Amino acid sequence: MNKGATQSDQLVGMAGIKVAQSQGLLRTLLGSCIGLILFDRKCKLLGLAHIVMPDSAGRGQPVGKYVDTAVPETIRQMMEVAAGSKLRLTAKIAGGANMFAHLSPSSTQSIGDSNILAVERALSIHQIPIVGRDLGGTVGRRLVANVATGEVEVFYIGKSSIQL
């Protein structure tokens, strides 16, 4: 997989959502946040959400920041691009690390874990199977998703990447 940035290589920032079709790469950097990749193989349609917090508690904006708003919004954007085609989505998720875990007060310490649980719950509600995951730990991740194939490669500093 191409590690460098290209024109069809888009970076998804904190609380961002991007949807792409047919070709290109979507990238994001993850610490305690969750990277959610939804993919439809037939339409070669891929959505990536960089989710920060588990629950909007009614705030709602920005929609990509919270699990309970980001998941339906990513699906909505993908359905919009699909223009009526029925989507059979699968999900891959990565992130949720506890960086500097020993410095965290109990409330912060659980955010990575809370994000993971909330994403799994939201995907279950939408009946989207999780086909790959790389979660937890104490180090950051660089995630690269291939729009055409749905392949996701997760890079770490100082060790080999893995394929989801």
Add this chain to the structure above:
Amino acid sequence: MIHTLNASQLETLSGIVAESARQATKSLSLWLGKDVRVLVDPLEQTSLEAATEALGAPDETICACCMRVSGGMQGHLLLSFDDPSGLAMCDALLEEREPAENWSELEISAANETTNIVGCAFLNALAKLFAEEHSPVGSEAALRIGSLMPTPPLFARDYAAAIMQFLLLDQASEVDSVLLAKTHFFVDATPVSWQLLLIPDAPSLLTLSEKLR
């Protein structure tokens, strides 16, 4: 709840943070045996996404020594640096040996100790200046932030964006913009790639906005 500071509050706080950083560099100069200077940009409130680039490009590898701050203001304080700047700092401390090429326990310990010294000096100056600037003499209703207590620093070498995500979580849970000041360090008049970042949590931002009214 008030989560943002107005222009006047930002200017006042910027002055206090800049002076605290200058005082902290005196300790750093003594510790390193070199002339260390710092320039501090005015504080700015920026989006979460923009803030993740405060330490460098999102996928840049950086080193950071991070302390959690408790007391009158809570949050995180960290000293970050790229590999060459960080290892050069260690070489300056650990004299009479070959220059370091990697981070061993010795270099990590030196970086953490440096952060402890500059961090404690910064927080002490911050608390003192805050009291002097905003406490009416003899008033019991002093607008003090009180003492600030840091934990021992922890070292990490990771993606810049991943480290910033951890630091921003305390603010991100409540607000969509964060308060940030960028620093520019010079050692013997040569710029070095160090950053000192103080990131108060959301309740502390609220406290600051009330005290600075």
